[in-house]
Amino acid sequence: MSHLPVADFATDFDHTDAAWVNDPYPIYEDLRARCPVAHSDRYGGAWLPVRHEDVTAIANDHEHFTSRNVVVNEGRPGPQAPPAPIGVAPPITSDPPFHQLARRLLLPAFSPKAINELEGYTRELCTQLLDGLGDVDHLDAAVDYAQHIPVGVIAKMLGFPPEDGDLFRGFVHIILEGVDLPFEERIASFEPLGAYFEAQIIDHQEHPRDDLTDFLLNVEMNGQRLEMRHVFGTMVLLLAAGIDTTWSAIGASIWHLARTKADRTRLVDEPELMPIAIEELLRAYAPVTMARLVKEDFDFQGHPMKKDDWVLLSFPAANRDPGVFERADEVVIDREVNRHAAFGLGVHRCVGSNLARMELRVALECFLERFPEFHLADESAVTWARGQVRGPRTLPLVVG
Amino acid sequence: MRVTIDESRCQGHGRCYSIAPGLFESDDLGNGVVLGDGIVASDQERHAHLAVANCPEGAVRIEGA
Ligand code: HEM
Ligand code: SF4
Numbered sequence: 001m002s003h004l005p006v007a008d009f010a011t012d013f014d015h016t017d018a019a020w021v022n023d024p025y026p027i028y029e030d031l032r033a034r035c036p037v038a039h040s041d042r043y044g045g046a047w048l049p050v051r052h053e054d055v056t057a058i059a060n061d062h063e064h065f066t067s068r069n070v071v072v073n074e075g076r077p078g079p080q081a082p083p084a085p086i087g088v089a090p091p092i093t094s095d096p097p098f099h100q101l102a103r104r105l106l107l108p109a110f111s112p113k114a115i116n117e118l119e120g121y122t123r124e125l126c127t128q129l130l131d132g133l134g135d136v137d138h139l140d141a142a143v144d145y146a147q148h149i150p151v152g153v154i155a156k157m158l159g160f161p162p163e164d165g166d167l168f169r170g171f172v173h174i175i176l177e178g179v180d181l182p183f184e185e186r187i188a189s190f191e192p193l194g195a196y197f198e199a200q201i202i203d204h205q206e207h208p209r210d211d212l213t214d215f216l217l218n219v220e221m222n223g224q225r226l227e228m229r230h231v232f233g234t235m236v237l238l239l240a241a242g243i244d245t246t247w248s249a250i251g252a253s254i255w256h257l258a259r260t261k262a263d264r265t266r267l268v269d270e271p272e273l274m275p276i277a278i279e280e281l282l283r284a285y286a287p288v289t290m291a292r293l294v295k296e297d298f299d300f301q302g303h304p305m306k307k308d309d310w311v312l313l314s315f316p317a318a319n320r321d322p323g324v325f326e327r328a329d330e331v332v333i334d335r336e337v338n339r340h341a342a343f344g345l346g347v348h349r350c351v352g353s354n355l356a357r358m359e360l361r362v363a364l365e366c367f368l369e370r371f372p373e374f375h376l377a378d379e380s381a382v383t384w385a386r387g388q389v390r391g392p393r394t395l396p397l398v399v400g
Numbered sequence: 401m402r403v404t405i406d407e408s409r410c411q412g413h414g415r416c417y418s419i420a421p422g423l424f425e426s427d428d429l430g431n432g433v434v435l436g437d438g439i440v441a442s443d444q445e446r447h448a449h450l451a452v453a454n455c456p457e458g459a460v461r462i463e464g465a
Contacts, residue, residue, distance in 0.1 A: 107429040112414060275418065279454075337453040345456060349411035354430060357414075 003042065013040045013048050015072070015289065015312060021386045025329065028317040037303050043072050046310035047294075047303065052321035052341070054301070055313055058292060059345040062096050064300070065292035065311060067348065069093065071388060072291045072310045074182060089237040090230055092348065099347060105219055105226075106234070106351050109157075109212055115354040118153060122359055125152045126366035138377060141258075141367075142251045142395035149363050150246035153355070154238060159211030160200055167196065171236075172243045197235055201228075212238070238352075246356050248287035248391020249342075250363045255392050256281060256331060257368075258376045263333040268372045271365065277333050278360050283340035284331045286316040289388040290344065315341045316390070374399040401440040402463045403448050405432050409459035416460050420447035424460075432459070 006017040009027050014020065020027055028050045031038050038048040049055055058065055068087050069077050077087075087093025090102035108114065129145055139145070151165040160168075171193040181189065204213045216231045226234075257264040267277055290313040294305045305311070318341045322328040325338075343350035350356065376382065377396035385393050403423055405416070412430040416423070422444050424432050432455075440448045440462075452460045 104429065107412070111428055111430045112417070112426045113428075279415075336450060339454055339456050339458075341456055343413060343456075346411060349413055349456075353412075354414060 010035055010038045011040070012042065013038050013046070014042050015388065016386045021384050021390075024316065024390070025320060028314065028320055029329070032317075032321070037301065039303070043074060043310055044076065044308070045306060046072060046312060047300075047305060048312045048314065048317075050314060050317040050321075052318040052324045055315065055318040055341065056345050058300075058311055058313060059348070062347075064295055064298050064305075066095050066295050067093055067099075067290075068095070068293055070291045072312060075187075076293070076308050086230070087233075088229075089233040089240070091234075091351070092237055092241065093233075096347060101221055102230070102234075103347070103351065105216075105221060109215060110351050110353075110355055112354050115358050118157070118355070119358055119362060121156060122149070122153055122362045123366060125149060126363055130366060130370045137398060137400055138396065139399055140394055140396050141254045141374075142247070142392045145367065146250040146254065146363065146391075146395075147243075147247045149250060149359055150243045150356075153359060154242045157212045158200075158235065158238065159204065159209055159213050164196075168239050168243060171196070172240050193236065194232075197232055200235075201231065241350075242352050242355070244385065244389045244391070245287050246352075246359050248385060248389055249282060249285070249356065249360050251392040251395055252285035252287065252390075253278070253281040253360065253364055254367060254374075254397075255376075255382065255395055256285065257364075258374055258395075258397055260331065261375075263331065264368070264372075264374075266333060267364070268368055271368075273334060274361055274365060276336065276338075278357060278364065279338050279340065280331060280333055280335045282342040282357075282360070283319045283325070283335075283338055285391075286319045286340065286342035287389050287391050288342070288344075288350075289314045289316060289390075290348075291388065312388075315344060318345075371399040401445060401448065403434055403438045403440055403451065404461050404463060405434055406459045406461065407431070409457045410455075411457050411459075413456050415454040415456065416451040419454055420444065420451045423448060423451065 003014050003016060006012050006014050010031060031050045036051045040046045070092055085095040085098035091099050094102050126149060129148055133139055133144060151168055155162050174189045204217060208214055216234055267273060292311045292313055294307055294309040296307050298305055320328045343353040374397045377398045381396050382392055383394045385391055410431050414430055416432040417426050423435055425435055427433050448462055452462055
């Protein structure tokens with residue numbers, strides 16, 4: 001279900017276009033010089049700001065933009081869809097002031113203290129994955145390693161059977177990558193996911209235990225338990241928001257290190273640099289682009305935005321803005337001044353950022369410890385995810 | 401020199417307390433909190449400046465440099 005190829009990204013951009021999927025950075029740079037807010041008639045009308053200041057302004061402007069849907073697709077939330085300010089998957093699809101309530105509920109489960117407690121489990125998981133590979137000289141770091149890490153950790157947090165990992169990844173794929181399906185097909189494709197979550201919720205109601213699912217079923221907001229559709233939406237969100245994103249960040253980091261011997265050796269020799277290095281890898285290869293819908297017709301810096309137009313909120317483009325970052329297009333592995341926006345800006349700042357950072361750091365530490373030497377087996381065999389989450393989906397390496 | 405956090409801007413990116421654990425800590429929600437009175441000892445000044453330079457929301461400030 002591909003769209004026609006894009007001839008000019010300034011007037012007809014499409015984030016599922018092959019050129020964008022393979023390498024979006026030259027496109028941002030070109031648009032920054034020419035626009036800097038691009039437009040497209042695709043998806044029923046969409047805008048793309050690429051400057052850091054415009055992304056910041058829109059992320060903080062709840063008067064003109066809504067998060068009611070954050071994944072650009074062919075449809076619009078219909079009249080029967082849960083309306084703003086709640087939306088389908090609180091808090092990411094919620095607007096203020098409801099947003100703050102839904103978000104606060106989740107924050108303690110993802111605080112630095114709570115996440116530290118999962119580091120041991122994560123390290124064990126990474127070690128097991130690497131041990132399971134046996135004595136190899138080739139591997140696919142995206143398929144054999146990176147993708148399993150966020151799945152294992154979130155399944156553990158939610159208390160879902162670890163062997164259902166492939167199932168979750170299938171669901172996440174539909175949500176994030178099936179964006180150019182016709183609207184009815186897209187909605188129908190969500191059914192198996194609904195059935196799976198319902199079964200997990202019933203199982204937790206019948207067999208209570210101490211995990212994030214139980215927490216969501218019992219936590220109170222304004223003195224009342226959450227409506228079932230709120231619990232459901234949040235569980236979908238945690239899978240959708242936590243898996244492809246972190247998989248992408250781990251994969252893109254390994255991809256960079258496979259191509260950049262100097263950075264790889266430096267991290268092997270100076271492991272204490274890792275916390276600074278992961279911030280730079282998150283800046284340069286920020287995996288997540290969000291979206292907003294325009295609430296009512298209005299003029300954004302001379303651009304006539306229409307009600308229900310999409311706005312792609314490109315944190316990856318903001319992170320490459322040379323007005324904010326020196327040598328913006330280079331990975332400076334020990335970059336100390338790095339006010340990047342990989343986890344978003346404003347009230348929707350990624351709830352899972354402490355978790356994602358921990359997973360990324362541990363995944364790289366374990367990988368480098370096991371394989372201090374590795375390089376790409378075949379540059380042209382690397383494939384990248386299409387849509388709003390970007391990272392390698394096949395990453396063949398020669399290791400050792 | 402003294403550091404402050406503008407609570408109305410802080411969104412809990414956690415960069416301040418990772419970079420300068422001697423000056424900031426996390427509250428239960430992950431938002432940054434200034435430790436004690438926020439007075440910066442001279443050996444912490446570099447960390448204070450880095451916290452300012454890395455807060456994505458511009459919430460960390462330095463007074464009386
Ligand atoms: C490297 C990995 C990740 C990246 C780059 C990332 C990025 C983002 C971004 C940019 C947003 C802002 C959304 C917006 O402005 O509309 C966001 C929101 C969110 N993320 Fe992440 N994320 C990652 C991993 C995770 C993980 C592991 C989880 C949890 C399991 C998670 C849960 C969430 C949630 C719940 C929100 C919604 C917050 C709100 O609307 O208040 N993310 N993420
Ligand atoms: S870095 Fe800024 S936004 Fe993040 S916790 Fe510290 S003050 Fe808050």
